Amino acid sequence: MVGSSARRAILAYAGAAPFVVFALFPFVWMLITSVKKDAELYDLAQNPFLARTGITWEHYRFLFEHTAFPLWLRNSALVAVSSTAASVVLALLAAYALARMRFRYAEGVSTFIFVVYLMPTTLLFLPLARLVSLLHIANTLWSLIVTYPAFMVPFITWMLAAYLAAIPKDLEESALVDGCTRLGALRRIVLPLARPGIITATLFGFTLAWSEFIYALTFISTTSLKTVTAGVVVDLIRGDIFYWGSLMAGALTASLPVVVLFSLFLDHYVSGLTAGAVKG
Amino acid sequence: MQSAEGVSGASRLPRYRIRWNAEPMVAWGFLAPTLLLLVLLAVYPLCYALYLSMTTTQVGVPGRFVGPANFIRLPRTEIFSLTLWNTVWYTAVAVFAKLVLGLTLALVLAQRVPGMKWIRGAVLVPWVAPIALSVLAWTWMFDSTYSVFNWVLMRLHLISAPVAWLGVPILARFAVVLVNVWAGLPFFAMTFLAGLVTIPRELYEAATVDGVGALGQFRRLTLPLLRPVLATVVLFSVVMTSSDFATIFVLTHGGPMNTTQVLATLAYRLGLATGDLGNGAAISLYLFPILIAVTAIQARLMRRSWQW
Incomplete structure (x- = not known):
């Protein structure tokens, strides 16, 4: 045996x-x-x-002392943190409405959000490039902070709605009966119960934003304003010469934050991946 | 929920009844910021792309309205028809490979042995790491002079001279598919795994008692029960793979001689590198029918599990 x-x-x-x-x-x-x-x-x-x-450690020293790499890391962190924070707040409100409230066209709204969730960024980058220059935010970090939620919110909404729907309604209902407002119930009852789901959604959002490439490549042209993905891929290659030691050092260093987050929250990622995928 | 609130509401203050009627208002209030954002940053750009695609707009030069002329002319050009064919080929081969390998990997990951949690974590890493950066490592591994694969293959005397992996059309096509499979496999495997663990073990035990072998169990139990998950993942992946940009942009830039050019990279090249916004928009809109078809099928598949 x-x-x-x-x-x-x-x-x-x-x-x-x-x-x-x-x-x-x-x-x-x-x-x-x-x-x-x-x-x-x-x-x-x-x-x-x-x-x-x-x-x-020569390649790492070169990367940190003679290139804009530290700036790119900072830019990526700024963009990823702020767009994730904004997206989670918006998505939480939307997900709560979809998971808990009854209103006409609810199914239409969730279909709409689902379609936008499926809409690839490669379909929208050209008109969005025009839009960000119309808004006078082209070539600034704002162009990314503003546009990233467009693909993050549908995804996080979808994930959180599935999560919220699995939370029992009893507590919330008694709070509502006792005169609590919807927003109050969301803050005091649902938020604590949904914490694991919100953490998962935040991790996914951050990972998506940190890895985003085509918008970062398209909207920003100044080297010092690039995020780490576009910076390493485009600006670390001078002429036709590849500095593979530094390139690989950059690729590895920039992958590290999300991989470390991932290993710390492995269970969250796994549950999120399965929950998100089964639903969409 | 409705009946519970109705009953308790009736026995309580009229104040409650007012809030019940106000619920749709609150719901729309909660949804408003998201809907506003998506209309501004997804619906409007899509309409704008549709408009651009029917003009001759260049960067800095307002174009003329030409109706569907771009859409009609494009398939007659050699580069676009090659690109369209490449996209179909890339999507079909990569999705099929991810399906087969993903299913295999899921079956392996479903085994209950010590340390499997860490193995699951390890195979997920390609999915977590920024794709544009990990493809850079593949570019280096496929380097025409310093490729590690060449070194190994030459050591094993399988090849006598270095192979230009990204320089020969057939090899480059193989390379971009390989890298796409590498990046997409974790998503397939983990989703299939999630589906596998929901299949009741008793079914397998009963099948074993009835003398059904492992292969028979896989064919007659696992595959049929997994079908909804397989369909969802394949549809989702068709959208993601056909619109892939980072893999090809970083690995081959569409070369050699456009043999790995796909719709997204060609739209980028025309729309941004040469500033031909009209044709660039038209090219990326060729992705739209795929999106519509997938959404329609998906919506039908999900109708039953739709309500939250």
């Missing part, structure tokens, strides 16, 4: 191993590349998996 369960475990690990290697290899490769000396990095005779001449 012991033998059969051990065999099952070995089979499961053997099945998982190629997938784990496939998933993590690019990140391992970023790390290896980012700590190797240029001389060894570009020497075809060397084994690319090793660092025989020792590791170096």
